[in-house]
Amino acid sequence: MSAVAELGKLRKQAKSQKGKRRYKDNLAGHLFLLPWTVGFFAITLIPMTATLYLAFTNYNLLQSPEWIGMDNLSRMVSDSRLHNSLEVTFTYVFVGVPLQLVVSLAVAMLLDRGMRGLAFYRSVFYLPSMLGSSVAIAVLWRQIFGHSGLINQLLAMVGIEGRGWVSSPDTALSTLIILHVWTFGAPMVIFLAGLRQIPDMYYEAASIDGAGKIKQFATITIPLLTPIIFFNLIMQLIGAFQNFTQAYIVSGGSGGPADSTLFYTLYLYQQGFGRFDMGYAAAMAWLLVIIIAALTAINFFLAKYWVHYDD
Structure with a gap:
């Protein structure tokens, strides 16, 4: 015991x-x-x-919040500038994000060929992603597309009269979309990593079967990259909806000309820190959260139809 x-x-x-x-x-x-x-x-x-x-109060930072219920929501329904800012933002996102992904994938495939100085080129292409949201790059972009900027100087060399690209309502938003596409470095690096994970034997087998480069790209590269495409799509979609600096600097904080660059985040900033209408700005912020969450949920639902994993 x-x-x-x-x-x-x-x-x-x-x-x-x-x-x-x-x-x-x-x-x-x-x-x-x-x-x-x-x-x-x-x-x-x-x-x-x-x-x-x-979001359910009237609050201006100087007085205590006053509960007003759904008044801010009713105000958003009738706010024409808010509707315009949503239109501008959706155009920016739904045009800029797909173009950026196409460019980043194209550059990644070019770098995947194993060229000399790959590390240098990868760093150079990634650099705009680090600087794209900075004030300095936004100021530089405004100068490049200004009336006497670099773009018009190049056009003048071939006898084409330029225009004020950032001062015209027809082209101001396009310049910001180009700036967004130019910051393709982050998704490019992820695409490059994904391309490196595709076994060469797939391409060798396809070549033996007589498949050309386009056929290999459509039947091997794209299907095996769909998880990477999906990840980049979600991340860039969320980031694009939150972009603020470019529109603020290029338009001088006004969203002009004629509200053509009035991003939703810029209009939210104007309401919250320009008019000190913090209650309305809070309601706008939550609307943005709902929009991003809804689009993310839709993408996750649709992913089962086009994203292919190992199984």
Whole structure:
């Protein structure tokens, strides 16, 4: 009996020591997660909850919020500038994002050929993605497409009279779409990584069967890249809806000319920090969240019809 009791005591000690080690490991993990957890609650969750409340109030930063119920929603329904900003933003997203993905995939396939100096070219092409949302690049873009900018100077060399590209309602938004396409570096790097994961034996087998480059691209490259395309599509879609700096700098914060560059985020900024109508701005912010969430959900639903995984 004493031996059995001693064995039981040793087992209890072993379990106790194992529990202490597990507790220490969990404690270390929670301590490493603590900065992120504090940031999530202090910077994300609590402010989002506050804006959800403010969306149903009349609040101007100087007085206490006044509960007005659904008045902000009714105001959004009749706000013509808000409707125009949605139209401008949807045009920017639905034109700019597909074009950017096409360009990034084309450049990735070019770099995938194994050219010399690949690391250099990859860095050069990625650089615009790091600078595309900066104020300096937006100012430079405004100068390039200005009336006396680089584009008009090049056109003058071949006898073509230029125009004020950023000062014309017909072309101002197009310049911002071009700027968005120009920042193709991030999706390009992801596409390049995806192309490197496609086994060469697929292309070799297709060549033996007589398939040309276009056929191989359509039946091998695209199907195997659909998870990467889907990931880039979701990320670029969300990012494009949140773009603000380019429109603010190019239009001088007005969304002009004639509200042709009035992004939804820019109009939200005008309401919140221009007119100090924080209640209405909070309601607009939540509308943007709903739009992005809905489009993301639609894309995830449709993904089962065109995204192909290993199975």
